[in-house]
Amino acid sequence: MTSVIDYVAGDTLLHRLNPVTKLAVAAAVIVATLLADTYPLLVGLIVLTLAIGAYAGALRRLASLLKVLVPLAVIMLLLQTAVVRTGAPVVAWVTTDGLVTGSKACLRLLGVAMPLILMLSVTKMGDLANACVEVLHVPYRYAFTFTTALRFVPVFSQEMTAIMEAQTARGVEYDTRNPFRKLQLMLPLCVPLLVSSVGKTDATALAAEQRGFYLRTRASSYKRYPIVARDWVVLALCVALVALGAAL
């Protein structure tokens, strides 16, 4: 419920696209971001992602993601300015070249991280897995592994929260303000968490096998995921976007 990849319900064009097309959109924006080398395009791609997010009603999700990403981006900028020392000095160790490469790296980080999360949040995991199997011919066991791993993220984080609450109630200082002390206290808990995760994974494997996992073929899915006209249009736009990234 608190995970960033939870499904955001809706009925927009984006929601109705084939899950594979959505992956292509994310891939196109990412590739374009990596290829782009000018500020207008880099900023433009981020704005595009945010605009799509706003259209699909997932802007709040992106905002919470940005809260994590922006501090990371700032650290990256500082590191870059420390490494790249050519060009005219600006302030202290910072040079013009450092600022340029650093800020571009920053924008790329934001531009690369957001599209995939956005597309995953407007796609149901089951649909994504089935569509990848049907359209991309991905073997089902890989698709299943992937979706199960994503599904387990919130389950494990809940488990970790519960463990930490239990330990706090015993008097372990997880409520300390010192992040390093907190990390040091958390490490020993990885073992119980790992033990319970292995148990859970094994139980899921058994449950899947007892419901015919090994009988599944590409034709098994009840819902079908055809690539229709709107998908082709969007795919064409994706190609154009990548070309634009390469050109500018």
Place this chain on the structure above:
Amino acid sequence: MSSPAIIRLDNVSFCYGQRDARALDDVSLEIRPGEFVGVTGPSGAGKSTLAAALSGAVPHHYRGSLYGAVYVDGQDTCEVSLTDIARTVGSVTQDIDAQMVASVVEDELLFGLENFGVPHDEIEGRLAGALATVGISGLRDREIATLSGGQKQKVAVAAILALRPRVLVLDEPTAALDPASSKLIFQTLSQLNRNSGITVVVIEQKVALLSEFCDRILVMNGGRLVLDGTPREVFAHGPELRQMGVDSPRVARVSNSLAEHGVIDPGPPCLSVGEAETLIRGLLAAHGEESLPAAGAGPSSADPLSAPSQVSPHTPVPSASERAESPVVDLSDVSFSYPGSGDGVAHVNLSVRPGELVGVVGQNGAGKTTLTKLLNGLLRPASGAVRIAGIDTRTVPVSRIAAHVSTLFQNPDRQLCKDTVLDEVAFGLELQGVDAREARQRAQAATERFGLPAGESPFSLSRGQRQMVALASVVVMEPQVVLLDEPTSGLDYRECMTVMETVGQMAERGCAVIMVCHDMEVVSDFAERVVVMAGGRVLADGSAAEVFAQPGLMEAASIEAPQVAQLSQALARSASPRFAGISQVSGIVDLVEEMVRP
């Protein structure tokens, strides 16, 4: 009885991995189509292993040595694949989260249907049918992560049902559920059994449910099948069951105990409150005790019997609670709500004195867990104040509150983190700054008292023993307040009694005990005071006898009074007012004995 068995076990034994200990020991058994079989027994009796053998997980998933043979629908399970066995036997395992393979209810049901190649034009019908059968059609598009425990359990059953198995094997489906949801699950199973002819095998600790719904009960102990019969036949062995660590329904205990005292002839025990009432009324009538004008209605009627004003001589004597000490726990007008949802608690007032043992009861979602988290400081009140031993919980960190309050959590594994039992028990003391040598001495004494292996890793112990380690770490702290969150779930009857007796002793020594518990029998046996919660509010706060005697209140909180309380109310109405307020089996038996033998 003539139809051939759908599952047959011939002298089956099983050892996990390389171990020598037999989880199943020479079990022979036939399950016939259409039966509703309950399996019970103490922890470590081999119940889950039996379920695994029935569903083919033994030997196909769990490695070990299997002796004997299991036949499902005539085929030796060793010779067919797990997938093929699953066509006949659908199984629902204990960990319901791990059972799920999808994130949306609809996909969860589709998974099996698609895999087994059900023709696509039949899928919609089967899917909708399975959802309707367990009554969750409205949940079809919900994310599974947002469902309650009871709803998830129903999704798991529906996902299996859609595959139309002939046998359904369930391993403790109600372990995490409140009494109302537990009963609903059993009612659903019972309907499937009667209407669709599905054979049901269910492992369960709640004996009252087993006696109400099953037509056959198997009792396991030490890997062996020790009793096999109708509920009446099985619960006639009350004392033997008790010795093994298996509880009997309280009404069965009443009739068994009357027989032991020679008041009635030994025979099949009563299984419902109605039966016990009829039995006792008949006894009294035969001895010339005049019957009150028959109330006519059964024990569950909402006849508003006002709280008994005269205190019966059989109510447990309120012990330490009457000491005029100031409360050690004090909540005044406390409210808290979780961001994003309306859940939480509102305007809770509660004070608990040293030596009191308070039971908190109510449905899942009534706010009980929120209350415990407010008490141990994990949550801070949004308004009002929580004072523990005079400390306002808003002013100090949780880790400091821990010096006064110890919590025993439902799942001991979240509490355990050390390499040896001794370290584990000493850990809490060390955190509170107790000198290492003294901490170890006290921990040593505590582990010896509970008979725990001090040098072993807590994770290598059984579920029941892990709970004992967690309990020892609570006891060793000698706290002023103990919080228990479902202290008896996952434990067998004997372990449950050990936990509760220990807690009782702590209360006698002046510790305030607050216990959240779904098991009303445990609450009425041990708590002298009961707080009833619903929808985040406290509906009632009074003596156990008083609270359980109010049918309207029980209904408002969606809980069911313990059997003995129901029986004493029924008898107070129909036989003699002297029964009012009795909460213990022995109280009923003693009074009946006194009345029939002047």
